[in-house]
Each structure stands twice: as structure tokens, then as C-alpha cells.
Amino acid sequence: MAYQNNLSSLTLLLLLVAFILANNVNGDGLKLGFYEKTCPKLEAVVQKITAEKISLAPSLAAPLLRMHFHDCFVRGCDGSVLIDSTKNNQAEKAGFPNLSLRGFQIIDDVKAAVEDACPGVVSCADILALVARDAIYQIKGPYWPVPLGRRDGRISIASESATLPSPLANIAQLKATFASKGLNVKDLVVLSGKGDTDPSLDSDYVPYLKSLCKPTDTTTLVEMDPGSFTTFDENYYTNVLKRRGLFVSDAALLNDYETSAYVKLQAQSHGSTFMKDFEESMVKMGQIEVLTGSAGEIRRHCRLIN
Known part of the structure; x- marks a missing residue:
């Protein structure tokens, strides 16, 4: 059974991860209008x-947003998650x-x-970053400025995807993981992904979702947050407050004063x-x-290193 990576779960994920990583951000070299002269029609x-x-497929907005997050969290926002594996290397997407x-x-x-418009100019x-923004805007989400000038990385290793925050982590593990990166309790984040369910969550909710698929079904997509499959909203907070998240890391938000306060604020004030x-x-x-300046490269095809 494959749970749908719904948009509202990802909104919490991406809202908090930015706060988490604010101290690790290095945006030197990025700017609005970076391709104004070299590729004016880009955006x-x-x-x-x-x-x-x-x-045609509004349910893909959330996965594209998630893809952007997964790219940025491993080796920074360098397009490395897009690279295909080869016979000599298992790339990030195989993690x-x-x-x-x-x-x-x-x-x-x-x-x-x-x-076609600007050969060899714009990085993957x-x-x-632009596709993630435009996909969310297409389903009536917010529209944020995207400074540009990133370069593509040349390294993509499957094992490094293990550094992504685990959906199985409890609050103590999350604290330890992010403290190791110089991050505090306010920086905790929930990562949407596959994993077992948390025994502290609503005992009726998970069996209901599982009933929608046969035991051997690994392809059917089921909404983790019913009603928010193709919309941008704050409904995730309401579900977590009701203990209708699916993962240990969802429940972890309610076990910390600062993170639970934010969940309650958004749930009670409707975002x-x-x-x-x-x-x-x-x-x-x-x-x-x-990566900016002369670092990395501009890939001709996003799946292949030049």
C-alpha cells in the first residue's frame, strides 16, 4: 500500500524545515532576475x-514540492536527486x-x-525550484520569489538519502539528529514518507486507510489527509491535533511545547x-x-551528468 504524499503534510514539512536550516543556508550568488539577459523567457x-x-494531474503538485525538499536536504539544492543510477553508481533516487x-x-x-529556448544556460x-513553486501556485497555493543562479551537482549517492529526517523518529531522536547539526527544538521538522504507524495515533484512522488497499497492493495511492489530495491548505495541523497523522514523527510534534504550540495555532486559527x-x-x-559561480555544472539533461 502506498500512502499519497499529500500536500498539507508537505506544507508543514517545508514550513518547518526552512526554519530548521536557516542557519545552514548559503544563498550567496543567487538573485532574482539571474537569467534576465541569458534566458529572459525562462520563468x-x-x-x-x-x-x-x-x-492534467494536480495530485503531482505535492510530490514535486517534496522532490524539491529531498533535493535540498541532501548536498543542498543542486539537482542531485534528479540523476539516474548507472551500473557503477546507485544515485539518490535509488535511496x-x-x-x-x-x-x-x-x-x-x-x-x-x-x-529549446536557451541551450546550456539554466540548471536543473x-x-x-521553479517547478515546485509554480506547481503549488497552480493549485491555488502561495507564490513566492525564487532567487536563481544555482548550479548542478555532479555527485548523487543513494546512501546519502539516509540523512533525510526519518518519519519513524520520536521526539528524542529528532532532537538528537538536529542537535548534531547545530539545530534546536524549534527547528524540528516532520518528514513525510513510508513507515509504520505510531501506536499513539487514532486507533480507527489507520485501519480505515489500510482497508482501502489489498495487503499486497503497493501501487494504489491513498490520501493521508483526506480532502487535501489536490489542494493547498493547513488541514494537516487539524489532523495531527486529532492524532490522525500516520507516523511517529507526526505524533512527535505534539510531544514538544514549541512545535505543538505551532500546530495548535494553525489548527485553531485555520492557518x-x-x-x-x-x-x-x-x-x-x-x-x-x-552551488554557484563556477562550481558544479549546467546539465544538458537533468538525469545525466555531463
Whole structure:
């Protein structure tokens, strides 16, 4: 059974991860209008293709947002999650946390259109950042500025995907993991992914979801947050408050004063500050450990190192 990586779960994930990694952000070299002279039609091209794809498959907006997060959290926002494995190397997308990523073909299609307009100019890392933003906007989510100028990394290793926060982590483990990176309790984040369910969660909710698939079914997608499959909202907080998250890391939010306070604020105020918080956090997240200047490369195809 494959649980759908729903958008509202990801909104919490990406809202908090930006705060988590704010001290690790290195956005030097990124700026708005970076391709103004070298590829002036870039954002229009990306927006057009992304809108066409998401209008046909709105459920892919959340996976594209998740893909952007997974890219940034491992080796920074360098497009390394897009690289295919070879006979000599298992790439990031072959790592367990990334096996459920979807939407790679959309990135390929956008990259092809950008290459037609401006050959060898725009990085895959920048394209992924723009597609994630435009996909969310297409389903009536917020629209945030995306400073550009990222370069593509040349290294992608499956085992490094293990550094992504685990959906099985309890609050003590999350504290230890992020403290090892110089991060405090306020920085805790929930990562959506596959894993077993938390025994402290609603005892009726998980069996209901599991009943929608046969025991051997690994392809059917089921919403973790019913009603938010193709919409951008703050409903995740309400579900977590009701203990209707699925993972240990969902429940962990309620076991810490600071993180539970934010969950309660958004659940009780219907996300009064969420959109603004999300926009600001996405800008920060997109600047994590970026390659700029002469570092890295500009890939001709996002799946292949030049």
C-alpha cells in the first residue's frame, strides 16, 4: 500500500524545515532576475509547461514540492536527486526515502522546453525550484520569489538519502539528529514518507486507510489527509491535533511545547499566518548549500551528468 504524499503534510514539512536550516543556508550568488539577459523567457516557459502538466494531474503538485525538499536536504539544492543510477553508481533516487518520489518526467519536459529556448544556460536545480513553486501556485497555493543562479551537482549517492529526517523518529531522536547539526527544538521538522504507524495515533484512522488497499497492493495511492489530495491548505495541523497523522514523527510534534504550540495555532486559527510563513520558509529552504559561480555544472539533461 502506498500512502499519497499529500500536500498539507508537505506544507508543514517545508514550513518547518526552512526554519530548521536557516542557519545552514548559503544563498550567496543567487538573485532574482539571474537569467534576465541569458534566458529572459525562462520563468514564462517553466510556468506554461508546469501549468499544463498540473492541470492534467494536480495530485503531482505535492510530490514535486517534496522532490524539491529531498533535493535540498541532501548536498543542498543542486539537482542531485534528479540523476539516474548507472551500473557503477546507485544515485539518490535509488535511496529508500526517495523511492516514492514522483514527477520526474515533468522536470524532464520542462528542462527540454527551457533547453529549446536557451541551450546550456539554466540548471536543473533552478528548474526544480521553479517547478515546485509554480506547481503549488497552480493549485491555488502561495507564490513566492525564487532567487536563481544555482548550479548542478555532479555527485548523487543513494546512501546519502539516509540523512533525510526519518518519519519513524520520536521526539528524542529528532532532537538528537538536529542537535548534531547545530539545530534546536524549534527547528524540528516532520518528514513525510513510508513507515509504520505510531501506536499513539487514532486507533480507527489507520485501519480505515489500510482497508482501502489489498495487503499486497503497493501501487494504489491513498490520501493521508483526506480532502487535501489536490489542494493547498493547513488541514494537516487539524489532523495531527486529532492524532490522525500516520507516523511517529507526526505524533512527535505534539510531544514538544514549541512545535505543538505551532500546530495548535494553525489548527485553531485555520492557518491564519501559514501562507506568509510558508512563502518565507520556501525562499530560505531553496538557498540551502547551493552551488554557484563556477562550481558544479549546467546539465544538458537533468538525469545525466555531463
